[in-house]
Amino acid sequence: MERKSNHFSGQLGFVLAAAGSAVGVGNLWRFPYLAAKDGGGLFLIIYFILVLTFGFTLLTSDIAIGRRTQKSAIGAYTEMKPKWKFLGILTFLVPVLIMTYYAVIGGWITKYAVVYLTGQAKAAAADDYFTSFITSSTSPVIFALIFMGVTAFIVYNGVQDGIEKVSKWMMPILLVLVVIISIYSLTLKHTDSSGQVHTGIQGFLYYLTPNLEGLTVQRFLQILLDAMSQLFFSLSVSMGIMITYGSYVKPDVDLNKAVNQIEIFDTGVAFLAGAMIIPAVFVFSGTEGMGAGPSLMFVSLPKVFAAMGKAGIFVGILFFVTAIFATLSSCISVLESIVANCMEIFHTGRKKTVSVLSAVYLAASAIIALGYSIFYVEVKLPNGSTGQLLDIMDYISNSVMMPFIALLSTILIGWVMTPDYVIDEMERNGKNFRRKKLYRIMIRYVAPVMMFILFLQSTGVLS
Ligand code: PHE
Ligand code: NA
Numbered sequence: 001m002e003r004k005s006n007h008f009s010g011q012l013g014f015v016l017a018a019a020g021s022a023v024g025v026g027n028l029w030r031f032p033y034l035a036a037k038d039g040g041g042l043f044l045i046i047y048f049i050l051v052l053t054f055g056f057t058l059l060t061s062d063i064a065i066g067r068r069t070q071k072s073a074i075g076a077y078t079e080m081k082p083k084w085k086f087l088g089i090l091t092f093l094v095p096v097l098i099m100t101y102y103a104v105i106g107g108w109i110t111k112y113a114v115v116y117l118t119g120q121a122k123a124a125a126a127d128d129y130f131t132s133f134i135t136s137s138t139s140p141v142i143f144a145l146i147f148m149g150v151t152a153f154i155v156y157n158g159v160q161d162g163i164e165k166v167s168k169w170m171m172p173i174l175l176v177l178v179v180i181i182s183i184y185s186l187t188l189k190h191t192d193s194s195g196q197v198h199t200g201i202q203g204f205l206y207y208l209t210p211n212l213e214g215l216t217v218q219r220f221l222q223i224l225l226d227a228m229s230q231l232f233f234s235l236s237v238s239m240g241i242m243i244t245y246g247s248y249v250k251p252d253v254d255l256n257k258a259v260n261q262i263e264i265f266d267t268g269v270a271f272l273a274g275a276m277i278i279p280a281v282f283v284f285s286g287t288e289g290m291g292a293g294p295s296l297m298f299v300s301l302p303k304v305f306a307a308m309g310k311a312g313i314f315v316g317i318l319f320f321v322t323a324i325f326a327t328l329s330s331c332i333s334v335l336e337s338i339v340a341n342c343m344e345i346f347h348t349g350r351k352k353t354v355s356v357l358s359a360v361y362l363a364a365s366a367i368i369a370l371g372y373s374i375f376y377v378e379v380k381l382p383n384g385s386t387g388q389l390l391d392i393m394d395y396i397s398n399s400v401m402m403p404f405i406a407l408l409s410t411i412l413i414g415w416v417m418t419p420d421y422v423i424d425e426m427e428r429n430g431k432n433f434r435r436k437k438l439y440r441i442m443i444r445y446v447a448p449v450m451m452f453i454l455f456l457q458s459t460g461v462l463s
Contacts, residue, residue, distance in 0.1 A: 006159050008245075011253045013164040018063075018236075018245050018258070019265035020167040020329025023174065025105060026234040028323055029297045031270040032277040034230055036290045038223040041210035044271070047227045051267050054228065054450065056435065057442040058237040058406060060259050061413055064425040066246020067255065072340040073240030076247070080417055087408050090401065092341045094239035095334045097397040100364040101390045102334055103151060106327040107143030107369065108134065108298065113320035116305075121313045125306035130298040137373040144369040145362055151331045152358035155339055158350060159248050163332055170325040175269065177322040181315060182275040188283045190307070198286075203279030206287065225457050228450060233398055234266055236333065238406040244337040254431050269326075276319075280304045297323065335361070368393065382460035399458040407451035414444035 008014040035043045069076040077088030111133065115124050123129060134140050154162045188200035232238055249255070281289045281300060284307040291300035301319065305312035335357070342353050367375060371389030380386050381395050413422060419440045426433040433439070456462040 006248055007250055008164050008248050009160055010250065011258055013160070013168065014245065014249050014253060015258050015261045015265070016167040016171045017163050017329075017333070018242065018262045020163075020171050021236045021241055021245065021333030022234060022262060022266035022330075023171070023269045023326050024234075024236075024330035025297070025323070025327060026230065027266065027270040028273050028277075028326055029293055030230060031234070032274040033290060033292050033296055034226050035207060035274045036278055036281075036287065037292075038226055039211040039213075039215070040206060041208045042212065042215075043223055043227060044208070044274075045210065046223060047231065047270075048267070050227050050231050051263055053438065053442055054447060055231045055235050055237070055263060056259065057410075057439055057447050058232055059235050059242060059262065060255070060426065060439060061409065061422050061443065062237050062240075062242035063246035063249070063255055063259060064422040065413075066243035067249045067251070068421070068425040070247050072244045072247060072337060072344055074341050075344045076243050077412075080421070081412065084412055084416070087405065087412065088240075091238070091240040091243075091405050091409075092338070094397050094401050094405065095241060095337045097393050097401075098239070099331075099334050099338060099361050101368045101393045102327070102331045103148035103361070103365045104140065104144045104369045104390060105294070106147035106151075106324070106331050107140060107145075107365075108294070109320055109323045109327055110147055111139065111143045112298065112302075113317070113324055116313060116316040116320055119313065121302070121305055121316050124302040124316075129302070130295070134372045137370060140369040140372070141366050144365040147328070147331065148358070148362050148365045151328065151335050152354055152361075154328075154332050155335045156351060156354040156358075159336075163336060166332070167329055170329055171265075174322055174325040175265075177318050177325075178269055178272040178276060181318055181322070182272050184311075184315060185276045185279040188280060188308075190283045198283045200279040200283055203282030204275060206282055207274055207278040225454055228454055229399075229403070229458060232402060232406060234270060235263070236330070238402045238409065239337070239397075240341070241333045241337045244340045245333065247340070252429055255426050255428075256431060256433055256435075277301070280308075284308075383458060384460070403451055403455035403458055407448060407455055410443055410447040410451060414448065419443050 008017060065076050065080070069079045071079060073091040074085065074088035077091070078085040112124065115121070154166050156162065186200040186204055189197065191197050236242055249258070277296070281304055284304045285300070289300055290296060302316070305316040308315060339350065339353050339357060342348065342357065343350060346353070368389050371377070375389060377388060378386055379392055381391065383395070383399060385391070387395065413419065423433060423436055423439065453462070
């Protein structure tokens with residue numbers, strides 16, 4: 001019956017789909033930016049340690065809960081403790097919010113891929129190109145709708161024939177592309193106007209070397225919090241996505257291995273993204289040239305590509321195709337987790353559910369895409385930044401809800417259900433859960449405390 005089509009074929013299909021969710025703009029535009037800002041190698045070391053402790057704990061929990069309950073967030077939390085249904089609903093709301101704007105970002109990337117493919121690389125490097133694009137009231141909407149449509153089509157085709165099938169070819173290609181671009185970045189060489197030579201290797205060393213200059217306790221804490229919030233955005237945890245994907249994993253799959261592979265894939269791509277972006281920016285515009293967030297991808301990089309000359313057109317194409325794959329597989333996972341929850345709540349079939357939700361999100365994407373033109377608003381967010389519609393959605397879902405959900409879920413698992421709830425699932429069929437002790441300590445003590453601090457910081461209470 002329906003259940004059968006709702007499973008990944010095996011470990012590889014699951015790992016690649018989950019890695020598809022994990023690898024996204026977080027890896028491409030946020031990780032390199034943070035690494036450059038937060039002391040290069042210092043950030044890298046902190047981030048890697050956190051992946052192996054904190055990230056591992058949250059990812060293990062989400063996936064194990066999903067497979068144990070065979071349900072998505074709302075159903076899963078309700079099954080664990082009926083009184084905690086509210087946490088399931090809250091978790092469900094994160095992708096519901098993210099979905100309103102993720103296809104808009106996917107649309108921007110698609111637009112740039114088209115721009116580079118049609119040989120307009122020079123135009124894209126102009127100062128106000130990005131601003132004039134997103135403030136237009138047609139093009140961003142059209143591209144957002146296309147991106148949303150493609151996402152919906154894949155999800156419509158189901159877990160194995162849609163999500164898994166697409167991930168199985170997109171993710172390996174993505175990995176190859178990032179490796180190729182990183183190697184190219186390392187070979188770059190450029191003489192600036194004052195006759196000084198800058199090389200990709202120097203940029204790479206700048207990325208790897210821990211910069212301890214001006215390091216105070218406060219700055220260290222800031223770096224720690226940056227790394228932590230990056231981490232769970234990057235692993236797609238605490239938003240129910242990994243619970244949904246976990247619920248599609250067959251009982252004989254070794255979750256320990258799967259968790260490790262997903263972590264390695266996501267962290268590996270993040271590291272490589274830094275290796276392709278930081279040296280390139282370093283060579284052509286120095287350390288000051290790193291933009292934050294979207295401006296890195298849509299403003300700083302096009303300038304770097306332009307400075308590469310003819311090769312830049314080609315590198316630009318490869319880069320934006322990589323970015324499309326990364327964003328599409330994430331967007332798919334966001335929609336899938338909404339679809340899965342709705343199917344369980346309303347007892348509807350996949351096709352009908354996807355159709356209805358697509359209509360809703362085509363409209364929502366159009367509205368958010370128009371947030372820089374017709375529906376322009378400017379709001380000052382509690383963390384001090386100002387933003388438009390897209391940033392508001394992003395702030396609520398990622399800065400407010402996710403740390404809060406992570407905090408509550410560590411309390412639920414660590415203290416109400418007790419860690420054995422997850423450990424039993426990890427050891428199902430005699431599998432060996434090697435980091436069991438670490439998991440226990442993290443989920444009960446360390447993670448709740450860290451999540452609480454992060455929550456205070458990202459909501460502006462602590463600054
Ligand atoms: N994990 C993705 C990234 O690193 C981001 C993401 C957020 C994906 C929310 C799905 C849902 O970019
Ligand atoms: Na990621």
